Amino acid sequence: MLKTLTSTLLIPVVCLCFSAAARAMVPQERSESADQSPPVPALGEFDREKNGIMFGTRAMLLPGGAGTAVLRTDRSILLIEPLSDEDAPSEREISGTFTAACILPGGMLAAFDDVSQEIRIWNPALEGPALREVSRIRFDRTLDEPLVDVVDMAPFQGGYLLVERGAHRVRALDAEGVERFRFGRKGGDDGAFQFPGAISVDDQDRIYVVDTDNHRIQRFTADGDFDTAWGRRGAFPGLLTSPTGIDVVGDRIYVSEALNHRVSVFDLDGRYLYQWGMHAMIPRQGEGRIHYPASIDVDENAMRAVVAEPFERRIQYFKRFSGGLDEARAAQMPSKQDIRSHFGPFISGEDDLLVMGEPETGSLAVFDVAGETGVNITVFTNHGSGWDDLGRLGALHLDGPEQMVYVSDLVNDRLSCWRLQRERDVTIRYDPFMARLTSAVDLSVTRDKLASLDPDRTWVIPRIVALDRAQVDGAPLLAADAANQVVFALNERLDPISVGVSTREPFEFVVDGPRVVLVERSGEASMFRPLAVDGSDLGEGTELGGILMVSNGIPGGAALLGDDCFLSSMEGDRIEVIEGAAAAFQRRLALSNQTDESDVQNGSEANELASLHPSPERTWGVTGEYDGEFHAPAGLCRIGGDRIVVVDRGNHRAQIFSPDGTWLSTFSLSSGYTTPKPRKEEP
Amino acid sequence: MIIRCLLLSLCPMFTLLGCDRPSPSETPEEVVADTASGPWETAVSADEGFFVRWRLLVPDIPLADPFDIEVEVWTDESMNEPATFDQLFVDAGMPHHRHGMNVVPEIESLSPGRWIARGMLLHMPGRWQFYVDVLDDGRIERAQWSTWLSG
Numbered sequence: 001m002l003k004t005l006t007s008t009l010l011i012p013v014v015c016l017c018f019s020a021a022a023r024a025m026v027p028q029e030r031s032e033s034a035d036q037s038p039p040v041p042a043l044g045e046f047d048r049e050k051n052g053i054m055f056g057t058r059a060m061l062l063p064g065g066a067g068t069a070v071l072r073t074d075r076s077i078l079l080i081e082p083l084s085d086e087d088a089p090s091e092r093e094i095s096g097t098f099t100a101a102c103i104l105p106g107g108m109l110a111a112f113d114d115v116s117q118e119i120r121i122w123n124p125a126l127e128g129p130a131l132r133e134v135s136r137i138r139f140d141r142t143l144d145e146p147l148v149d150v151v152d153m154a155p156f157q158g159g160y161l162l163v164e165r166g167a168h169r170v171r172a173l174d175a176e177g178v179e180r181f182r183f184g185r186k187g188g189d190d191g192a193f194q195f196p197g198a199i200s201v202d203d204q205d206r207i208y209v210v211d212t213d214n215h216r217i218q219r220f221t222a223d224g225d226f227d228t229a230w231g232r233r234g235a236f237p238g239l240l241t242s243p244t245g246i247d248v249v250g251d252r253i254y255v256s257e258a259l260n261h262r263v264s265v266f267d268l269d270g271r272y273l274y275q276w277g278m279h280a281m282i283p284r285q286g287e288g289r290i291h292y293p294a295s296i297d298v299d300e301n302a303m304r305a306v307v308a309e310p311f312e313r314r315i316q317y318f319k320r321f322s323g324g325l326d327e328a329r330a331a332q333m334p335s336k337q338d339i340r341s342h343f344g345p346f347i348s349g350e351d352d353l354l355v356m357g358e359p360e361t362g363s364l365a366v367f368d369v370a371g372e373t374g375v376n377i378t379v380f381t382n383h384g385s386g387w388d389d390l391g392r393l394g395a396l397h398l399d400g401p402e403q404m405v406y407v408s409d410l411v412n413d414r415l416s417c418w419r420l421q422r423e424r425d426v427t428i429r430y431d432p433f434m435a436r437l438t439s440a441v442d443l444s445v446t447r448d449k450l451a452s453l454d455p456d457r458t459w460v461i462p463r464i465v466a467l468d469r470a471q472v473d474g475a476p477l478l479a480a481d482a483a484n485q486v487v488f489a490l491n492e493r494l495d496p497i498s499v500g501v502s503t504r505e506p507f508e509f510v511v512d513g514p515r516v517v518l519v520e521r522s523g524e525a526s527m528f529r530p531l532a533v534d535g536s537d538l539g540e541g542t543e544l545g546g547i548l549m550v551s552n553g554i555p556g557g558a559a560l561l562g563d564d565c566f567l568s569s570m571e572g573d574r575i576e577v578i579e580g581a582a583a584a585f586q587r588r589l590a591l592s593n594q595t596d597e598s599d600v601q602n603g604s605e606a607n608e609l610a611s612l613h614p615s616p617e618r619t620w621g622v623t624g625e626y627d628g629e630f631h632a633p634a635g636l637c638r639i640g641g642d643r644i645v646v647v648d649r650g651n652h653r654a655q656i657f658s659p660d661g662t663w664l665s666t667f668s669l670s671s672g673y674t675t676p677k678p679r680k681e682e683p
Numbered sequence: 684m685i686i687r688c689l690l691l692s693l694c695p696m697f698t699l700l701g702c703d704r705p706s707p708s709e710t711p712e713e714v715v716a717d718t719a720s721g722p723w724e725t726a727v728s729a730d731e732g733f734f735v736r737w738r739l740l741v742p743d744i745p746l747a748d749p750f751d752i753e754v755e756v757w758t759d760e761s762m763n764e765p766a767t768f769d770q771l772f773v774d775a776g777m778p779h780h781r782h783g784m785n786v787v788p789e790i791e792s793l794s795p796g797r798w799i800a801r802g803m804l805l806h807m808p809g810r811w812q813f814y815v816d817v818l819d820d821g822r823i824e825r826a827q828w829s830t831w832l833s834g
Contacts, residue, residue: 379781386774432778433829436827439729439823439824
């Protein structure tokens with residue numbers, strides 16, 4: 001009976017198990033047959049690269065493979081065409097003062113001109129030596145403030161969306177240039193931005209904004225209302241660090257990330273799909289390895305993509321993986337490894353100390369330069385929002401004798417002061433506890449204090465992009481404020497005490513003893529303006545208040561030493577020396593001290609010095625990775641022993657030179673040497 | 684009665700520790716808590732704008748367990764006048780490991796110049812730095828000290 005019952009129960013159970021096993025096999029067979037279906041398409045396989053594109057910040061594919069338009073930091077646009085002809089691509093250039101550009105649905109090229117406040121439109125399909133302009137739209141600013149710091153644009157419902165990075169907002173214009181709506185403000189909450197960098201629109205007119213310094217993407221409705229956001233800072237897949245570009249095509253979102261050196265791909269709800277790219281392992285390595293990408297653009301069929309790498313002076317093209325999404329995921333390169341120091345553009349040094357910014361970690365590295373090379377003695381601050389954290393470095397100043405470091409933070413709207421607890425006469429050693437935060441000020445309070453000093457101006461939260469002080473007793477700390485376009489002086493408590501000269505695009509201060517020169521950018525040129533130690537004009541209302549000199553190109557850094565002015569040329573990979581520039585400044589200073597102003601105004605010497613347009617008399621350095629060579633040299637400063645330190649940013653190192661250009665040493669966070677490395681034999 | 688006895692027995696201890704000036708608002712109940720507290724310590728802020736007296740509200744800092752700190756902020760080391768300011772922050776970090784605490788302590792004001800930071804947590808052994816940041820008129824000034832936490 002029991003046996004019968006057991007067999008009665010067992011047989012169906014065994015049968016059930018068997019059928020389950022059989023069912024389990026069926027999907028397997030189906031899965032095999034599913035593998036024969038076309039793979040899910042995925043972009044990201046390296047196609048080819050084009051080198052020698054100087055400082056292209058946005059690369060855009062023209063429809064039908066007709067070419068690539070590249071917006072450059074000199075505010076011109078380069079049109080490379082056709083895409084398929086590698087041997088002899090023709091190039092056409094549009095000069096102007098363009099800061100943003102996009103491709104319109106019909107294949108037209110549109111660009112925003114910062115000076116004329118116009119959107120200009122060309123038809124690249126029309127042949128001829130120059131591009132033919134088809135229309136212009138002037139921004140109607142009769143009722144509103146001008147567009148400022150526009151860095152990206154996108155076509156939207158017959159009009160345009162424009163990203164105003166410095167104003168932390170987006171404005172929508174109609175086809176006539178009339179503002180429809182705007183959204184965004186500075187901050188970290190929903191709908192607020194920290195220096196938005198790029199914009200794109202999906203098929204449903206939803207707006208995607210790259211919120212660069214909040215390290216996220218935000219989506220807005222077609223009316224500009226906040227919808228959703230995703231992303232936070234980090235290097236793991238799906239996290240974002242300093243996203244710079246975005247393109248939404250079909251059901252995919254492509255995001256370029258400057259500090260993760262890659263492109264991350266998401267679905268329309270922000271779910272991570274895959275990524276491509278990786279930091280180069282050897283200098284200038286391309287072929288799919290990406291270095292500081294500034295933009296991503298995908299064609300309308302998601303067949304090709306182009307990534308702009310201004311730092312590498314190239315653009316790279318990518319195509320679909322033949323194996324689709326599975327191959328794209330399998331081909332993912334690991335995150336960057338074994339690259340300890342990157343060295344951002346910021347550097348400040350005096351006597352035996354040097355401090356440099358590390359953008360990847362949001363930290364500052366201090367070096368002892370009393371010896372022949374730099375020795376890292378501490379690293380301080382982290383990326384973050386705490387009082388001793390750093391959001392994004394805006395300016396850096398080392399006060400050598402006092403061993404104080406002043407830091408401007410553009411994201412947290414803060415100016416902080418650190419003291420280096422270091423005894424100079426002891427043996428050099430690394431001390432992670434050396435830097436101590438002494439004080440920090442909230443710049444929104446500084447804005448209120450500036451307003452009480454000068455109530456006639458409208459003040460916004462300062463964006464301090466340069467800090468320095470004259471090397472004389474009692475000289476105040478000077479801050480160059482790009483948001484209010486002014487220089488102001490601060491006391492020891494970091495309270496503003498006076499408002500100095502107005503300035504449009506301040507870049508940095510150059511100081512030597514009592515001499516203070518403000519370097520300003522102006523298109524492709526740089527202007528050098530002498531200032532009094534309190535940041536006021538030297539000889540206001542006279543010829544002395546003018547420009548001391550104008551230099552071609554935008555220097556990565558500048559320093560005065562003796563009679564000479566040293567400039568690093570990011571474009572030319574060299575150091576340029578303008579002899580006598582400092583002496584001219586000295587004469588200007590002497591003239592400004594004359595008591596009779598009319599004498600100054602009528603003096604022939606003053607007129608002679610009113611504007612100096614020198615050309616570099618000496619240069620040193622060539623493009624390369626060996627000692628004494630450079631790739632995109634950035635910050636530059638003088639240190640003790642009449643030496644010049646140059647941040648050789650493209651090679652992730654710093655180099656020390658004597659004023660005549662003799663190479664003395666090379667160093668980074670982990671190494672330093674004074675004997676040049678031997679050159680490799682050319683094959 | 685018990686509290687009075689405890690108070691009397693603790694008075695010499697205060698004198699020995701050099702802290703013979705209890706806070707004006709100190710209540711007998713709080714003094715009783717001293718039996719389980721660490722000694723008072725002092726620190727001067729970086730720009731000498733204020734003077735900090737602090738103590739642990741536990742005998743020793745526990746590893747990876749929450750604890751509280753009592754903090755007094757005075758205008759100077761005479762400790763005659765409590766400092767007035769807008770906000771106080773208490774934090775701790777390990778600069779050589781490039782991280783801070785994993786928690787944010789709750790700051791409770793007891794009386795003018797007196798605060799308790801509740802829920803401090805040092806999650807690993809090693810050298811920790813404590814930070815007291817005083818925010819006034821948009822400017823913070825920091826006092827700090829170090830301690831070694833054994834595993």
